[in-house]
Amino acid sequence: MAQVALRLKVNGVEHEALVEPRLTLADFLRTDLGLTGTHLGCEHGVCGACTVLLDGEAVRSCLLFAVQTEGHEVITIEGMAQGEELHPIQEAFWEQHGLQCGFCTPGFILSAYNLLQENAQPSEEEIQAAISGNLCRCTGYQSIVASVKAAAEKLQLQRES
Amino acid sequence: MKPAVFDYHAPAIVQEAVELLQRYGEDATVLAGGQSLVPLMNLRLSRPGHVVDLNGVPELDYLTVDGEGIVVGATTRQRTLERSDTVRDLCPLLWRAMPLVGHFQVRNRGTVGGSLAHADPASELPAVALVLQAEVGVVGPTGRRDVKAEDFFIDAYTTALDSAEIVEHVRFPSLPGGTGTAILEVARREGDFAMAGVAASLTLDPEGLCSSARLALFGVGPTPVRVIKAERILEGRAITEELVGEAAAMAVQDLDPSSDVHASAAYRKRVAGVLVRRAIAEALARATGEQT
Numbered sequence: 001m002a003q004v005a006l007r008l009k010v011n012g013v014e015h016e017a018l019v020e021p022r023l024t025l026a027d028f029l030r031t032d033l034g035l036t037g038t039h040l041g042c043e044h045g046v047c048g049a050c051t052v053l054l055d056g057e058a059v060r061s062c063l064l065f066a067v068q069t070e071g072h073e074v075i076t077i078e079g080m081a082q083g084e085e086l087h088p089i090q091e092a093f094w095e096q097h098g099l100q101c102g103f104c105t106p107g108f109i110l111s112a113y114n115l116l117q118e119n120a121q122p123s124e125e126e127i128q129a130a131i132s133g134n135l136c137r138c139t140g141y142q143s144i145v146a147s148v149k150a151a152a153e154k155l156q157l158q159r160e161s
Numbered sequence: 162m163k164p165a166v167f168d169y170h171a172p173a174i175v176q177e178a179v180e181l182l183q184r185y186g187e188d189a190t191v192l193a194g195g196q197s198l199v200p201l202m203n204l205r206l207s208r209p210g211h212v213v214d215l216n217g218v219p220e221l222d223y224l225t226v227d228g229e230g231i232v233v234g235a236t237t238r239q240r241t242l243e244r245s246d247t248v249r250d251l252c253p254l255l256w257r258a259m260p261l262v263g264h265f266q267v268r269n270r271g272t273v274g275g276s277l278a279h280a281d282p283a284s285e286l287p288a289v290a291l292v293l294q295a296e297v298g299v300v301g302p303t304g305r306r307d308v309k310a311e312d313f314f315i316d317a318y319t320t321a322l323d324s325a326e327i328v329e330h331v332r333f334p335s336l337p338g339g340t341g342t343a344i345l346e347v348a349r350r351e352g353d354f355a356m357a358g359v360a361a362s363l364t365l366d367p368e369g370l371c372s373s374a375r376l377a378l379f380g381v382g383p384t385p386v387r388v389i390k391a392e393r394i395l396e397g398r399a400i401t402e403e404l405v406g407e408a409a410a411m412a413v414q415d416l417d418p419s420s421d422v423h424a425s426a427a428y429r430k431r432v433a434g435v436l437v438r439r440a441i442a443e444a445l446a447r448a449t450g451e452q453t
Contacts, residue, residue, distance in 0.1 A: 027163075132264055
């Protein structure tokens with residue numbers, strides 16, 4: 001089985017690896033790099049748990065082959081906090097009880113990150129549309145919408161200071 | 162690992178992609194955005210021996226405007242169209258269709274050419290292409306050809322593409338002045354496949370009579386369905402509420418949708434009729450300038 005050489009940047013760190021073409025990015029991150037914060041729910045693009053940023057855009061890492069990320073940059077949930085300091089979106093999810101079991105949370109946070117990059121002050125409808133591709137079986141979504149709103153405010157304050 | 166073993170090919174130019182497809186024949190498949198193909202591969206419903214990835218072919222990723230409309234390269238992401246002021250201004254139906262295609266995380270990868278070539282019966286882009294009389298630019302071993310949208314969709318997941326052909330671009334012609342468009346669908350949840358949907362375009366002449374009507378339904382048959390009999394009811398006349406009802410009834414009269422776990426055939430048909438009525442009203446309001 002031919003392996004393919006791969007070089008990409010994950011959370012700011014360059015990685016080189018030999019991978020089978022059929023290895024998805026999600027499996028590469030979890031198994032080869034040990035970044036198990038990217039969760040796998042459905043593995044066919046429905047649940048959104050495996051969402052990561054590819055060159056800054058939220059994508060489903062179960063629907064990408066690792067070989068396709070050659071020369072690209074990936075950010076996972078592990079790349080959000082700065083050392084011990086949580087990212088403002090993570091803080092907001094914590095404070096607003098935006099998670100219960102936490103399985104879906106990495107995907108929600110990276111989807112929210114992409115939304116807030118493009119739209120600093122989204123309306124409730126825009127938040128709902130943006131997280132509609134992420135499934136949560138615990139919260140009923142209300143606290144997640146509140147978390148994204150709170151995150152938008154935190155990021156706004158951060159920009160102003 | 163979820164998918165079956167395959168060899169991966171990343172051509173840099175279109176010609177190389179076509180050569181690879183010709184060499185490996187039915188054992189090869191084209192990978193564009195991967196948002197439909199990779200789920201099928203993960204479930205092993207699709208087990209290609211060779212995957213030809215078009216993402217490294219820069220000449221397929223563009224959006225240009227010429228005198229006759231807009232031309233979209235095959236691997237242009239759906240999200241690019243969604244964010245484009247050019248598409249919003251020159252091809253508003255295409256622009257309005259974008260937020261209905263999956264979720265934004267899917268549109269970040271999903272491509273225009275991929276959506277057409279996949280030809281999912283419930284997908285929005287084929288119906289939009291049909292209403293706008295788009296032309297699909299195709300390239301293969303024997304050269305290039307343009308296929309009209311109405312000749313492109315043959316059956317569910319089946320297009321006029323030969324196995325070694327790929328979509329190179331799609332041309333969406335500009336609409337005449339006095340035209341209004343609308344696209345509506347009903348799905349269980351935002352971003353889900355439509356249980357029924359309709360794309361509509363209406364053009365009014367200076368007297369306010371309908372000079373041209375185009376209606377295409379999706380999610381209610383194996384391919385998008387243009388409903389010419391309903392269009393004829395509207396054409397040449399002043400569109401009244403009564404006429405809209407008549408056209409909507411005609412639009413669904415001959416439909417034969419299938420029942421599945423998402424919706425029964427009767428439900429799809431009924432919803433389609435309501436959506437046609439609303440879409441005509443919305444397109445009309447835009448054609449007269451009452452609504453943007």
